[in-house]
Amino acid sequence: MNDTIEPTATAEGIQTNVGLVGSHVHQLKLSRVIDETAEARSLVFEVPEELSEKFRYSPGQFLTLRIPSDLTGSVARCYSLSSSPHTDTALTVTVKRTVDGYGSNWLCDNATAGMSVDMLQPSGVFVPKNLGENxxxxxxxxxxxxxxxxxxxxxxxxxxxxxxxxxxxxxxxxxxxxxxxxxxxxxxxxxxxxxxxxxxxxxxxxxxxxxxxxxxxxxxxxxxxxxxxxxxxxxxxxxxxxxxxxxxxxxVFQSIEGDPFAEIVFEEPEAGDELPATVTVTLDGTEHTFDWPRGTKLLDLLLSKGLDAPFSCRQGACSACACQVEEGKVDMLVNDILEDEDLADGIVLGCQAVPLTDIVKVTYDG
Ligand SMILES: Cc1cc2nc3c(=O)[nH]c(=O)nc-3n(C[C@H](O)[C@H](O)[C@H](O)COP(=O)(O)OP(=O)(O)OC[C@H]3O[C@@H](n4cnc5c(N)ncnc54)[C@H](O)[C@@H]3O)c2cc1C
CATH class of the missing domain: 3.40.50.80 (Nucleotide-binding domain of ferredoxin-NADP reductase (FNR) module)
Structure with a gap:
């Protein structure tokens, strides 16, 4: 696990590999494993006091777990929290075996109390805005x-x-x-x-x-x-x-194919590159304005500036990084999740968004 957020230039000086994702990766200890059915187990995690703020969550959100693999080192899989922040003290995910699936079976076979698991903090937008509704x-x-x-x-x-x-x-x-x-x-x-x-x-x-x-x-x-x-x-x-x-x-439940735990790699601007766009971002009630290099994804830019922007899969498949464009235009390099109605509302995936106009205004607080 890499906790540094200092940029480190590569030998060629062309790319910058920044230790930014590491600060979003945490290790929690499993305190209990509960058999729910023959095919499903709940994993209950302890949240140490110092991480309680980072692991504050809303009902409907999920965790992204790192699961060991002999073939690839690890795979990442998302599991929704079945616990409620309003009625349960522990943080619990519930995993059901997928036939021939790697991650779900690994967790159901190997997860035991006392084990430490690497994970990204809770994210996701499948969350009611108002719990008072019918x-x-x-x-x-x-x-x-x-x-x-x-x-x-x-x-x-x-x-x-x-x-x-x-x-x-x-x-x-x-x-x-x-x-x-x-x-x-x-x-x-x-x-x-x-x-x-x-x-x-x-x-x-x-x-x-x-x-x-x-x-x-x-x-x-x-x-x-x-x-x-x-x-x-x-x-x-x-x-x-x-x-x-x-x-x-x-x-939508689907498996992550890439590695959201991998560090972000930036292409450094070169002489002759188009001038950056300007983006104003509202996140957690605060507005920030940055130069936005044309080929850089919005999430990568925000993490590089030390902002706690939400994300999970980083491959355009899960919508944890969804935000709303209020001014200007962006392109999405991949979009496997948002529907036409979402796009018509100006919703985009931060992990895949690059600027199309000189000025862009985006909010995560919509
Ligand atoms: C936001 C979110 C929340 C989720 N919450 C939950 C939850 O609460 N509980 C839960 O149980 N799951 C949840 N999931 C699903 C979970 O992340 C996994 O996708 C699921 O457990 C299956 O993973 P796996 O590694 O076991 O299966 P995988 O190894 O990914 O396999 C899945 C299926 O695809 C097939 N497959 C695999 N590789 C290939 C290939 N190359 N070609 C063709 N077929 C292939 C397998 O045979 C299997 O049938 C969630 C997913 C998301 C995105």
Whole structure:
């Protein structure tokens, strides 16, 4: 782990490899491993006092864990926090085995209490802006993880109705079944849990999801699950029930291919290069203005200036670094996650954004 943030020039003097990511990498100790189902385990982490600020999180956010690999040294995988910052003291992620998957099986087979795990601090934008809303939560399989954090937080902090539609293969594969029963008994007027079991009802179709969700179309929706479940649900809510896309939030589970723990490498400007753009960035309530070299990604620039800009995958796939362009234009080198509606709202991925205009204004606080 490299904690320095001083720039170090390479022998050629062309690139600058800056120890910036290291300050975002932390090691936490596993205090407990809980068997949730035959295929899913929860990992409970201790947060030492000195890291409590860095590990403050919102319901729906995730951790990025570094998992050892004999082949590549390590792989990085994101796991949503199933704990709620409002009702749980410990930091917990819940990992479900993926058939033939490397990281999930490594964690389920090898994670034990006492083990230290490298990780990036919590990030992600699958977070309710207002816990006082009425919620329509839709999850399938391991997609329950961030949804559970939102559900517990809304029940504890809000006073609205919470409806959970939760699809699973069969009864034995229902993660958090007991806790959901308990919460439904404690909040009979506020929490409704509708289970869908594939073993009994078959795969949930767009039509059946639409029928179940129709009475709750005025609620704020949060959806997480495997690809086919997500597309059927999004089609049902947005197209069939006409819900506004701003009220339908999705979290896509996929594996990171690159290495977000790797240090940032800058191309130093050379004589004759185009003059930099100017960017004004609002982050955590403070405005900052910098020269922005034309080929540099916004996230890399902000980390190089010592700002605590959010990120996870660094490959344009997870949206943890999403921010909003308020003035000017940027290009994204890769975008595997944002949809046309997001782009129309000016949302871009900081980890992939480079300037197209001389002046750009961006906010992370939208
Ligand atoms: C924001 C976010 C939050 C997440 N939260 C959770 C969570 O709370 N709980 C959870 O369990 N998961 C979560 N995930 C998913 C998690 O990060 C992993 O993607 C998941 O655990 C699978 O990883 P793996 O290493 O086991 O599988 P991988 O090794 O990545 O394999 C995944 C699948 O792809 C196939 N595959 C692998 N390599 C190839 C290849 N080269 N060609 C074709 N097929 C291939 C495998 O056979 C397997 O079926 C989250 C993901 C994101 C982005």
């Amino acid at each position: 919620f329509l939560l839709m999850a399938a399989g391991s997609g329950i993880t961030p949804v559970m954090a939102i559900l517990k937080s809304a029940l504890s902090q809000g006073s609205g109705k919470v409806v959970l539609i939760y699809a699973n293969r069969d009864e034995k594969s229902v993660i958090f079944a007991e806790e959901l029963r308990r919460l439904a008994a404690e909040h009979p007027d506020r929490l409704t849990v509708i289970h869908w079991l594939e073993s009994v009802q078959g795969l949930p179709s767009r039509a059946s999801i639409g029928t179940l969700a129709a009475p709750f179309r005025e609620h704020e929706a949060f959806i997480c699950g495997p690809g086919p479940f997500m597309s059927a649900t999004q089609d049902a809510l947005q197209h069939d029930l006409g819900m506004d896309h701003h009220r339908v939030h999705v979290e």
